[in-house]
Amino acid sequence: MSAHILAAVSTVDALTFAVSALIVLAGAVGVVVSRHPVHAALMLVMTLFGVAVLFVEQRAEFLAAVQVIVYAGAIVVLFLFVIMFLGVDRRESVAAEPLRGQRPLALVLVVLGFAGLVVLGAEAHWSVGAHSVAGVARGQAGGNVAALGRAVFTTYLFPFEVTAALLVIAVVGAVVLARRPPRIAPPTEEVPFEGADVARPASGEPGGSERRADGEPGGGRADGEPAEPVRVGSPSDPRPGGETSVEVSR
Amino acid sequence: MGDPLFMNGVGLAVLVIVIVKVLVAFAALMVAVMFMIWFERKVISDMQARIGPNRAGPFGLLQTLADGIKLFFKEDLLPERADLPVFKLAPYLSIVPAFLAFAIVPVGGVVTVAGHTFDLQVADPPIGILFLLAMSSISVYGVMLAGWSSGSKYPLLGSVRASAQMISYEAALGMTVTAVVLITGSLSTRAMVISQASHVWDWNIIRLGVVPFVLFMVAITAELNRPPFDLVEAEQELVGGFNTEYSSIRFALFYLAEFMNTITMSAVVVTLFLGGPDGPGFHFLRWLWPILWFIGKTLAFLFVYVWLRAALPRLRYDQLMDLGWKRLIPLSLGWLLVVAAVLVDRWWGLVVAAGLVLGAVVLSRSALVGRVRTDELEPEATS
Numbered sequence: 001m002s003a004h005i006l007a008a009v010s011t012v013d014a015l016t017f018a019v020s021a022l023i024v025l026a027g028a029v030g031v032v033v034s035r036h037p038v039h040a041a042l043m044l045v046m047t048l049f050g051v052a053v054l055f056v057e058q059r060a061e062f063l064a065a066v067q068v069i070v071y072a073g074a075i076v077v078l079f080l081f082v083i084m085f086l087g088v089d090r091r092e093s094v095a096a097e098p099l100r101g102q103r104p105l106a107l108v109l110v111v112l113g114f115a116g117l118v119v120l121g122a123e124a125h126w127s128v129g130a131h132s133v134a135g136v137a138r139g140q141a142g143g144n145v146a147a148l149g150r151a152v153f154t155t156y157l158f159p160f161e162v163t164a165a166l167l168v169i170a171v172v173g174a175v176v177l178a179r180r181p182p183r184i185a186p187p188t189e190e191v192p193f194e195g196a197d198v199a200r201p202a203s204g205e206p207g208g209s210e211r212r213a214d215g216e217p218g219g220g221r222a223d224g225e226p227a228e229p230v231r232v233g234s235p236s237d238p239r240p241g242g243e244t245s246v247e248v249s250r
Numbered sequence: 251m252g253d254p255l256f257m258n259g260v261g262l263a264v265l266v267i268v269i270v271k272v273l274v275a276f277a278a279l280m281v282a283v284m285f286m287i288w289f290e291r292k293v294i295s296d297m298q299a300r301i302g303p304n305r306a307g308p309f310g311l312l313q314t315l316a317d318g319i320k321l322f323f324k325e326d327l328l329p330e331r332a333d334l335p336v337f338k339l340a341p342y343l344s345i346v347p348a349f350l351a352f353a354i355v356p357v358g359g360v361v362t363v364a365g366h367t368f369d370l371q372v373a374d375p376p377i378g379i380l381f382l383l384a385m386s387s388i389s390v391y392g393v394m395l396a397g398w399s400s401g402s403k404y405p406l407l408g409s410v411r412a413s414a415q416m417i418s419y420e421a422a423l424g425m426t427v428t429a430v431v432l433i434t435g436s437l438s439t440r441a442m443v444i445s446q447a448s449h450v451w452d453w454n455i456i457r458l459g460v461v462p463f464v465l466f467m468v469a470i471t472a473e474l475n476r477p478p479f480d481l482v483e484a485e486q487e488l489v490g491g492f493n494t495e496y497s498s499i500r501f502a503l504f505y506l507a508e509f510m511n512t513i514t515m516s517a518v519v520v521t522l523f524l525g526g527p528d529g530p531g532f533h534f535l536r537w538l539w540p541i542l543w544f545i546g547k548t549l550a551f552l553f554v555y556v557w558l559r560a561a562l563p564r565l566r567y568d569q570l571m572d573l574g575w576k577r578l579i580p581l582s583l584g585w586l587l588v589v590a591a592v593l594v595d596r597w598w599g600l601v602v603a604a605g606l607v608l609g610a611v612v613l614s615r616s617a618l619v620g621r622v623r624t625d626e627l628e629p630e631a632t633s
Binding site for chain 2: 036038039042045061062064065066068069072073074077080081084144145
């Protein structure tokens with residue numbers, strides 16, 4: 001089925017390729033040229049979309065979907081979050097060079113990267129083991145997705161699991177780093193058993209509930225019980241932003 | 251696999267059929283949105299013992315049309331501090347995914363017109379339901395950029411809430427969809443419908459246990475920013491939410507996108523869990539019955555959405571996030587594991603379920619112990 005569709009619409013294929021390549025290039029140039037970080041991020045989304053179309057055109061529909069869901073839908077959204085929240089969303093002067101010697105270095109890297117691309121293109125089977133990735137899914141039951149799933153969970157099971165573990169570690173690390181250090185002395189194991197004369201940190205300032213929500217690990221929030229009177233991030237709290245960024249970064 | 255339309259190559263007739271399918275779907279969706287808005291206003295006012303729209307047309311049916319015309323002719327205000335290109339782009343990023351997502355919904359069975367056999371479905375891509383997830387992740391941009399580009403505080407707050415909410419609930423959404431994909435063995439929506447077609451007991455709502463269905467309903471209600479998850483446009487707190495600065499036709503586009511998404515998601519629920527166009531039919535007009543079944547089931551869900559809006563108060567933001575991250579995601583993940591294990595072997599399912607329950611009990615117990623300890627410490631530490 002796929003063979004004669006390809007034969008019938010080869011001009012359409014060429015046209016699709018031209019248009020999406022144009023979109024990819026325009027987006028890439030836009031990322032570099034736009035002075036506004038948000039516009040640059042949007043241009044990046046455009047590039048990712050063009051690449052997704054190219055994936056579809058190569059009959060790698062699953063990769064296209066993942067490209068849109070993961071890269072456009074999650075990663076760039078996080079970029080935008082950071083840009084909007086850190087207040088770097090203002091125009092920057094392109095003339096200033098943040099790092100000294102950045103531009104010559106960039107030029108050298110561009111030349112090297114382009115040469116690498118040309119070599120890879122000429123020796124396509126060197127990187128993927130085949131001259132074309134389009135043929136892989138043909139003739140296999142279940143198509144692309146099934147073939148990919150089988151490969152990931154049999155041949156490449158170990159790298160897959162290691163990647164998953166790496167991501168979990170990264171998430172845990174991010175949570176640890178994002179937590180504010182407790183302002184009162186953290187409860188140690190011995191504290192409850194030493195009677196009333198333990199060193200109690202003197203605290204003159206009111207607002208114990210907020211401190212607790214900030215500092216105590218999971219104090220009262222672990223089960224989302226509504227008994228807690230005041231909370232950071234309740235609708236009356238005028239800074240939902242801080243809460244939001246923490247939630248999303250998980 | 252795939253639409254039988256493309257089996258014999260792509261000719262002019264096939265092209266015409268595809269274009270007609272797209273146009274019919276678009277027109278039907280627009281008309282459906284029009285009546286959906288009327289339906290929502292009517293049902294809400296019935297539930298609140300009001301009359302509701304009753305001036306334009308019979309029973310106020312043309313009220314939406316009148317509103318649309320009014321919005322067309324209102325002045326298009328562009329805020330001075332807005333980021334204009336993004337401000338103008340955002341409504342389209344909302345409405346285009348809303349429409350495109352409907353393309354994968356199987357509306358009816360297979361029909362034959364003038365020698366061409368085709369599915370009653372705009373497109374049946376091999377990635378099927380992933381397309382829906384992709385589109386819903388794009389629609390985040392519409393809301394987010396609308397709020398940011400307005401150059402004003404309330405819309406920004408609304409859009410931040412919206413995007414955090416939509417991203418959070420996408421995880422639970424994805425995992426419940428994965429359960430359906432597991433039991434179908436395919437990502438294609440057509441395959442999902444076919445695998446549920448034989449009997450009511452084969453509908454996924456029953457085959458998967460009711461839990462994924464409930465989780466999916468909650469997740470998409472949040473994804474749609476519908477009540478009780480409409481913190482995005484909580485008018486008591488945020489004026490109008492992310493679309494405060496929008497007016498005229500741009501506002502209409504957001505409004506349209508919201509209702510279009512509601513209809514699309516109801517149709518997707520029907521497809522994933524309730525057998526889609528499956529239902530008893532008769533011998534005359536064979537092609538018609540599946541469509542009627544599909545419309546009937548979708549209407550039932552649309553009514554449920556309106557009902558939820560009338561019945562439930564809005565969640566607080568922290569409750570929303572707790573529900574998403576601490577309830578829905580663990581539950582959907584656990585249920586997914588059980589479904590996978592049951593598909594391997596019934597006993598494995600039992601083992602995995604027991605293990606999960608045990609793990610959950612241990613975890614909640616340890617959380618409880620931790621909480622009691624900090625509660626005991628609290629008076630000492632603060633006094």
